[in-house]
Amino acid sequence: MCGIAGTYLWPDGGPLTDRLTKTLAHRGPDGSGRYDHAAGAGSVHLGHRRLSIIDLSETGAQPMVLDGLALSYNGELYNAPELRAELEAAGVRFRGTSDTEVLLQAWRRWGTDCLPKLRGMFAFAMFEEGTGELFLVRDQLGIKPLFFVRRGGGVAFASELKALAGELGGSLQVDSGALIASLLYYWVPDSRCAYQGAEKLQPGTWLRCRPDGQVDRGRFWSLREVAEEGAAFDGEVDLHEVIAESTAKHLLSDVPVATFLSGGLDSSYLTALAARSQPGISAYTIGFRAEDAKFEAMPDDLRYARIVAEKFGVDLHEIEIAPQVLDLLPKMTYHLDEPIGDPAAINSFLICSAAREAGVKVMLSGMGADELFAGYRKHLANLIALRYHKVPGAVRKPVESLVDRLPVASAKRGYRSVRFAKRFLSFAGLPEETAFRRSYTMYDRAELLDLVNPDLAADVDAVLTEHADTYHDQALDDFVNRMCLADSRLFLPGLNLTYTDRSTMAASTEVRTPFVDVEVVRAAFKIPGNKKIVGRAGKVALKNAALNILPSEIVHRPKGLFSAPLRAWMSRDLAPLVREVVNEGVLVSSGFLQREALQRMVAEDAAGQEDRGKHLWHVLTLEYWYRNAMSGAGAK
Numbered sequence: 001m002c003g004i005a006g007t008y009l010w011p012d013g014g015p016l017t018d019r020l021t022k023t024l025a026h027r028g029p030d031g032s033g034r035y036d037h038a039a040g041a042g043s044v045h046l047g048h049r050r051l052s053i054i055d056l057s058e059t060g061a062q063p064m065v066l067d068g069l070a071l072s073y074n075g076e077l078y079n080a081p082e083l084r085a086e087l088e089a090a091g092v093r094f095r096g097t098s099d100t101e102v103l104l105q106a107w108r109r110w111g112t113d114c115l116p117k118l119r120g121m122f123a124f125a126m127f128e129e130g131t132g133e134l135f136l137v138r139d140q141l142g143i144k145p146l147f148f149v150r151r152g153g154g155v156a157f158a159s160e161l162k163a164l165a166g167e168l169g170g171s172l173q174v175d176s177g178a179l180i181a182s183l184l185y186y187w188v189p190d191s192r193c194a195y196q197g198a199e200k201l202q203p204g205t206w207l208r209c210r211p212d213g214q215v216d217r218g219r220f221w222s223l224r225e226v227a228e229e230g231a232a233f234d235g236e237v238d239l240h241e242v243i244a245e246s247t248a249k250h251l252l253s254d255v256p257v258a259t260f261l262s263g264g265l266d267s268s269y270l271t272a273l274a275a276r277s278q279p280g281i282s283a284y285t286i287g288f289r290a291e292d293a294k295f296e297a298m299p300d301d302l303r304y305a306r307i308v309a310e311k312f313g314v315d316l317h318e319i320e321i322a323p324q325v326l327d328l329l330p331k332m333t334y335h336l337d338e339p340i341g342d343p344a345a346i347n348s349f350l351i352c353s354a355a356r357e358a359g360v361k362v363m364l365s366g367m368g369a370d371e372l373f374a375g376y377r378k379h380l381a382n383l384i385a386l387r388y389h390k391v392p393g394a395v396r397k398p399v400e401s402l403v404d405r406l407p408v409a410s411a412k413r414g415y416r417s418v419r420f421a422k423r424f425l426s427f428a429g430l431p432e433e434t435a436f437r438r439s440y441t442m443y444d445r446a447e448l449l450d451l452v453n454p455d456l457a458a459d460v461d462a463v464l465t466e467h468a469d470t471y472h473d474q475a476l477d478d479f480v481n482r483m484c485l486a487d488s489r490l491f492l493p494g495l496n497l498t499y500t501d502r503s504t505m506a507a508s509t510e511v512r513t514p515f516v517d518v519e520v521v522r523a524a525f526k527i528p529g530n531k532k533i534v535g536r537a538g539k540v541a542l543k544n545a546a547l548n549i550l551p552s553e554i555v556h557r558p559k560g561l562f563s564a565p566l567r568a569w570m571s572r573d574l575a576p577l578v579r580e581v582v583n584e585g586v587l588v589s590s591g592f593l594q595r596e597a598l599q600r601m602v603a604e605d606a607a608g609q610e611d612r613g614k615h616l617w618h619v620l621t622l623e624y625w626y627r628n629a630m631s632g633a634g635a636k
Contacts, residue, residue, distance in 0.1 A: 002027060002028045002048060002049055002050050002051055002062070002073070002074045002075075002159075003021070003024030003025075003026075003027030003028050003048070003049040003074060003158075003159045003160070003505075004024075004046070004047065004048055004049075004072040004073065004074045004123065004124065004125060004146075004157075004158070004159050005017055005020035005021045005023075005024060005046075005047040005048075005072075005157065005158040005159065005163060006020070006044070006045055006046040006047055006072060006125050006134075006156070006157055006158075007020075007044070007045050007154065007155070007156045007157075008042070008044045008127075008134045008154060008155045008156075008209050009042035009043070009044075009152075009153050009154040009155070009209070009211070009213065010042065010151070010154040010155070010156055011042075011154075013042070013043055013044070013045045013154075013156075014034075014036060014043070014045045016045075016156065016167060017034060017045035017046070017047045018034065018047065019163075019166075019167050020047060020156070020158045020163045020164070020167060021034070021047030021048065021049055021163075023158075023160070023162060023163040023166055023167075024047075024049045024158065024159055024160060024163055025049055026505060026506055026507075026508055027049050027051065027074075027159060027160070027505045027508070028048070028049025028050040028051045028508075029049075029051065029508050030050045030051055030052040031049070031050035031052070031061060032047070032048060032049050032050065033047070033048045033050070033061055033062055033063055034046065034047050034048070034063065035063035035065060035070045035072070035127075037070065037127065037129060042153075042154065044070075044127050044134055046063040046070055046071075046072040046125055046127065047063075047072065048062040048063050048072045048073075050062060051361065051508060051510060052254075052255070052361075053076065053253055053254065053255055053361060053362060053510060059095050059096025059097070059098065059101070060096055060097075060098035060100060060101075062100060064098075064100050064101060064104055066101075066104050066105070066108065067108060068128065068129040068130050069104055069107060069108055069126065069127070069128060069129070070126070070127040070129070071100065071103065071104045071107070071124060071125070071126050071127075072124060072125045073100050073103060073122065073123075073124035073125075074122065074123050074124060074144055074146075074159055075099075075120055075121045075122030075123060075124065075139065075143075075144050076099060076120050076121055076122070076252070076510070076512065077099040077102060077103060077118055077119065077120040077122065078119050078120045078246075078249035078250060078252060078517075079117075079118070079119040079120070079249070080099035080102045080103075080120075080252075081252075083102050083106055083117065083118075084102050087102070087105050087106065087109065090109065092105050092109070099120075103118070103122075103124070106118075107126055112135070112206060112218065112220065115137065115206065115220040115221070116220050116221060118139070118140075119249075119517070119518055119519070120139065121139050121141075121143035121144045121512070121513075121516075122137070122138070122139045122143075122144055123136075123137065123138045123139065123144040123145060123146035123159065123201070124136075124137050125137075125157065131211075132210070132211040133208055133209065133210055133211070134155070134208070134209040135206055135207065135208050135209075136148060136155075136157055136201055136206065136207040136209075137201075137205075137206045137207075138201040138202065138203055138204070138205060138206075139203065139204070140203060140204045140220075140221040140223070140518050141203055141204075141223070141488075141492070141493065141497075141516050141518070141521065142190060142202075142203030142204075142492070142493030142497055143493075143497050143501070143513060143516055144159075144501065145159055145160065145200065145337075145498070145501055145502075146158075146159065146200070146201040147159075147160065147161045147163075147164055147193070147198055147199065147200055147201075148164075148198070148199055148201065148207070149164055149168060149172070149197055149198050149199070150197075150199075150215065152213060153209075153210075153212070153213020153214070154213075155207075155209050155215075156168065160337050160502070161193070161194065161195070161198060161337040161338060162334065162335075162337050164195075164198055165195060165198070165629070169629075171197070172195040172196065172197050172198060173195065173196045173197070174194065174195060174196070174626070174629050174630075175192065175193065175194060175195055175196045176456055176459055176592070177192065177459040177462060177463060178192040178193060178194045178195075178338070179194065179339065179592070179622065179626075180448070180452060180456060180459045180460055180463050181463045181466075182194075182338065182339040182340070182341070182618075182622060183442060183443065183448065183451065183452070183618070183622070184441050184442060184443060184448060184463055184464075185440075185441055185442070185490075185494065185495070186340065186341035186342060186441075186442055186495075186614065186618045187338070187339075187340045187341070187342065187494050187495040187498065187499075188338040188339065188340070188494065189466070189490055189494040190202060190203070190490075190493045190494050191466065191470075193338075194337075194338040194339065194625075194629075195629075203221075203223070203493055204219055204220055204221035204222060204223070205217060205218065205219050205220070206218050206219075206220065221518070223485070223488055223489055223521070224473060224474055224485065224489070226518075226521060226522055226525060227474065227476060227481065227484075227485045227488075227525040228474065228475055228476065229522075229525075230481075230522060230524075230525030230526040230527075231476055231477070231478060231481065231525065233526040235526075237523045237526050237527055239523055239527070239541060239542065239544075239545040240545040240546070240548045240549075242519055242520055242523040243269070243273070243514065243515070243520060243545060244273050245519070246514045246515075246517040246519060246520050247270055247273040247274060247277075247364070247514045248273075248277055249514075249517075250364060250512045250513075250514040250517075251274060251277055251278060251364075253362050255361045255362060256282070256359065256360050256361070256362070257274070257278065257281065257360075257362040257363070257364065258281060258282040258283060258284060258355055258360045258362070258363050258364075259271045259274055259281065259282075259283045259284070259314075259363060259364040259365075260283070260284060260285075260351060260363060260364065260365045260366065260511075261283035261284065261285045261305045261308060261309065261314070261316065262285060262286075262301050262305060262366075263285065263301040263302065263303065263304030263305035263306075263307075263308065263554075263557075264301065264304070264366070264557075264559065265366075265369070265375075265539065265542065265543065265546060265550075265554065265555060265557075265559075266366025266367075266369040266370070266375075266515065266542075267365070267366040268304070268305075268308045268546075268550055268554050269366070269369075269542075269545075269546045269549070269550060270364050270365075270366050270514055270515075271283050271308060271309075271312065271314060271364075272308065272311075272312050272549045272550055273549065274364060275312040275313060275314050276312075276549070279313055280313055280314075280315055281314055281315070282314070282315040282316075282317060282355075282358070282360065283305075283308075283309060283314045283315065283316050283317070284316075284317045284319060284351045284354060284355050284363070285301070285302060285305040285316060285317070285318055285319070285351075286318075286319050286320070286347055286350070286351060287301075287302045287318060287319070287320050302318065304553075304554055304557055305318075307551075307553065307554065308550075308554060311551065317354065317355075317358070319350060319351060319354050325346075325569050325573050325574060326573060326574070326577065328346055328349075329574075329577075329620060329621070329624060330624050332345050332346055332349060332503065332506075332621075333621050333624040333625050333628070334628065335349070335502050335503060335506040336498075336499060336502045336503065336621075337498075337502055338498075338625070339618070339621050339622040339625040339626075340495065340498065340499050340621065341442075341614065341617055341618025341621050341622070342495060342499055343617060344499065345499040345502070345503040346503070348499065348500060348503040348504050348511075349503040349504070349506055349507055351363075352503070352504045352506075352507035352509035352511070353507040353509075355507075355509060356507050356508055356509050360509070361508075361509060361510060362509070362510045362511075362512065363504070363509060363510070363511050363512070364511075364512050364513075364514060365500060365511050365512070365513050366513075366515060367492075367496050367497065367500055367511075367513045367515065367516060368488075368492060368496070368497075368513050368515035368516035368520075369515045369539070369542060370487075370539070371484060371487040371488050371491060371492045371496075372484055372488060372515060372520070372521060372524035372525075373484070373524060373527075373532050373538075373539045373541055373542040374480050374483065374484055374529065374532040374533050374538050374539060375538050375539035375542070375559070376440075376487075376538070377420070377538075377559070378436070378439040378440050378483075379480065379483055379484075379532075379533060379538055380533055380536060380537075380538050381423075381424050381427075381428075381439055382427075382432075382435055382436055382439055382479075382483060383479070383480070383533060384424075384428075385424070385427065385428040385429075385430075385435055386479070388428045388429070389428075389429065396429070399425075400425050403418070403421045403422055403425055404422070404425075406418045406421075406422075407607075407608040407609055408422065408608055408609065408610060408611040419611045422610070422611075423439070426438060426444070427439045432479075433467075433468050433471045433472065434468075436471065436483055436486065437464075437467050437468075437471070440491065442614070442615055442618065443615075445460065445461075445464060448460050450594065450597050451593060451594055451597045451598070452592065452593060452594065453591050453592055453593075453594070456592075467490070470486065470489060470490060471486045478528055478529040479529060480528075480529025480530070480532050480533055481525060481528070481529050481532075484524070484525070484529075484532070485525070488521070492516070497513070497516065500513070527541045538559075543555045543556065569613075569617075570605065570613050570616055570617070571606075574617075574620065577620060578602060578616055578619075578620065579602075581598075581619060581620060581623045582595065582598040582599055582602055582619075583595065583599075585623045586623060586626050586627050586630060587619070587622060587623050587626055590626075592626075593619070598619065601615055601616065602616065
């Protein structure tokens with residue numbers, strides 16, 4: 001895994017490329033390089049920071065140049081051995097064993113037609129000296145990031161937004177619509193960027209920059225089309241075989257590989273499969289201070305992680321997280337690039353930091369299984385909501401009134417069941433798309449309008465419309481798979497893959513996601529929704545597959561949470577900071593957020609009447625991000 005940056009037909013592009021690349025040093029501490037070439041009226045410069053995983057020798061160094069092609073590449077190709085064999089059969093000779101060289105030779109032979117053949121995670125820049133054209137490419141599912149800024153006919157790009165914002169910040173303005181989207185979702189969707197003028201290359205697409213300043217875009221893979229093709233499949237899927245094969249491919253490495261092991265189904269399944277291939281593999285798990293876990297009413301995930309480790313001979317490393325959140329909050333805000341309010345990023349960073357200290361560069365994560373196989377509570381809740389619509393209003397109203405009066409916490413502990421009930425009733429009576437959105441977003445339209453500057457009402461409606469347009473952009477009859485498709489297009493790349501990439505690369509560690517694999521995705525959408533959710537159980541198809549290797553005790557355990565004890569942190573560690581931000585923070589003083597709405601939120605949370613911990617955590621992350629943006633657009 002690496003960091004890439006560069007410029008094309010950009011004034012002073014060489015020095016800028018060096019500065020962009022330097023900002024990405026944490027993504028590749030093992031080496032750096034630069035390529036320069038004259039291109040038409042300007043020039044092209046490609047920068048690279050290397051994290052050596054496959055072919056640790058100099059034959060894997062980048063940017064890599066061959067026969068008039070230059071490549072700066074961030075990623076891993078899990079089918080590189082098969083592609084190498086196909087190319088060798090056609091007469092291609094290789095200098096080393098890196099997947100970078102495989103990609104370069106594949107492009108040399110097939111051009112953009114090689115892209116649908118690639119299986120892995122990647123973002124790269126390919127320059128063709130003969131045509132003077134630069135291509136930017138991002139993987140099918142959006143695992144790896146790529147940001148770019150266009151000016152005139154020129155382009156500047158980087159693996160992380162902070163590099164571009166730090167160097168071009170004086171000319172990049174904060175996008176209020178993106179910040180409103182972050183308030184709604186607690187992350188910024190892939191379709192938007194926190195700065196006007198900066199863009200994210202979309203998953204499964206390429207961008208071609210020509211010497212005459214023209215830019216073309218193309219798509220080589222469509223998740224929507226894959227899902228719709230899967231709906232037409234009439235047969236059985238050997239899901240266990242597909243996932244086992246993907247896991248085996250994701251173990252390809254010339255350095256040690258370890259796993260995240262929370263004790264939940266997804267990480268336990270992958271850890272068991274990995275241990276079968278690599279006996280004695282290491283795994284890392286987390287726990288929290290006992291008083292924090294009790295206050296948050298968190299499940300005992302450590303017990304299950306220990307069971308899996310003992311059964312499969314895994315070398316388990318347990319990390320107790322009692323972080324200095326006042327120090328970590330600004331640090332994680334910087335590394336996450338955009339305002340992201342999921343505290344799980346802290347967990348990932350601390351786990352990977354511990355693994356890196358032990359010499360581990362690569363880890364496997366169970367990310368993506370919930371989105372593809374309907375494993376979130378919201379999936380089951382939205383199915384139940386369809387039945388709730390049929391309950392007479394005379395019965396619903398007194399129940400809703402009772403639940404509304406119940407507290408979500410006392411002075412000593414939180415009540416998860418009450419939190420879930422309140423959350424369910426906040427969307428259960430709404431139409432399908434609105435209910436689904438409300439089941440995982442932070443506010444409804446009225447609450448969002450009350451929170452932000454009244455002049456931003458049009459931005460609020462544009463963000464809500466964008467969600468509806470994306471949700472309805474499909475032809476699936478299956479309600480469960482409609483939710484899975486929306487999650488895989490919005491929630492997975494916008495939040496989970498984003499925070500995983502930024503937080504783990506901040507610790508110079510590569511995380512691989514065997515569930516977020518093109519073949520696993522194809523299999524997932526061949527499975528009908530009534531085999532994913534059965535009765536009141538979610539993720540049933542995956543559970544049945546996992547029973548091939550995992551004990552029932554692990555497969556059917558209650559769902560865990562890869563999160564953090566926010567209520568405990570808010571009431572103790574972060575309480576003074578919350579007061580400061582609500583009363584005199586930059587967001588309030590600038591008029592972007594309304595002080596009165598924030599004060600009501602704090603009062604509701606303090607009284608235990610509503611659970612506003614996640615809302616307030618995200619306000620803190622947004623505050624720190626906004627301070628950085630106003631003081632230097634990405635300054636650390």
